[in-house]
Amino acid sequence: MLTLTDVSIRYGAREVVHDVDWEVGGSSLVTALLGPSGCGKSTLLRAIAGLEPVAAGTLAYDGADLARVPVHRRDFGVVFQDGQLFAGRSVGQNVAYGLARRGMGRRAARERVDELLDLVQLPGFADRRVGELSGGQAQRVALARALAPRPRLMLLDEPLAALDRRLRDDLAVAIADIVRASRTPTVVVTHDHGEAALMADVVSVMREGTIVDTAPPQRLWRRPADEWTASFLGASDIVDGEVSGGRLTTGFGDIAIDDGLSDVPAGPCRVALRPDSLRADPDPGSEATVVRAAPLIGSWRLVVDVAGRWVDAIADRPVREGDRVSLTPMPERIGVVRA
């Protein structure tokens, strides 16, 4: 397990990571480090890899201090955004790179390369040139290269950022499956909350150089640490609510307090709504009026005027602007801010 204690990192006089306490690789295998651009995620990952010095605090793996352990002796696999494959070498030579350095014989290395190419679903690619690969294939090769020497920890820095949207979602799931299959604890840096939820068992949210919350994705959404975190995780609206007698009441309907909200105390609270938290159904008797309606695939994304307040909602039947609708909150898509 990787343990960070009071870690601060500086560029010159400017501190960009402040007093971070963090544990990775305990009971959860894939941890996402999620935060907006410039908050210090890559800096922290680079420090863990040994590529950036820490100004204060300690980094330890299984209790052993890493301060004097150079990059190549940390036994961590690293994959960056653009893979950084060796362009002049074949796929097989790339994957074998760390094996020869560890003194593995040719035959054993060849077997390990084939095993890894199978794992990343590129069987038979060993003799291909790196330049012939698509972006997604190149990232799989980079992953195979990092995994080949059986690192004790994988560090992935925005491994999907250079790829197009559809490929990103597919590869996010594939990468998480691959590192889980190899049983390698993994940290994946991302600024995309959807990607974090797709890949990780546990998500740590970083803001301005500090980690503000760590929880499984669903828990993170249901009980965000604060309003900033709720918005960053995709809340489109944060409204007043009231908890009483096992129910949460909002201006848009009420829900029973379920397991995900069981720790919400009675009294006033702030409720985080996503664009799909409220379901709209045609209801001519309702006061709520559709202001905007945009078709999605199989559903309609709406803006609804409820007594002068506009909220997002989702409809699974065709709805037009001007229609009257009633709104129903979807319990598992409602969050309550912790502070």
Ligand SMILES: Nc1ncnc2c1ncn2[C@@H]1O[C@H](COP(=O)(O)OP(=O)(O)OP(=O)(O)O)[C@@H](O)[C@H]1O
């Ligand atoms: N080599 C460097 N020298 C000086 N400042 C740097 C250096 N690298 C990063 N920074 C600054 O440190 C802060 C954190 O940068 P970092 O790249 O760690 O953020 P990030 O959360 O990974 O952002 P992104 O998602 O955009 O990569 C930023 O303000 C950045 O400008």
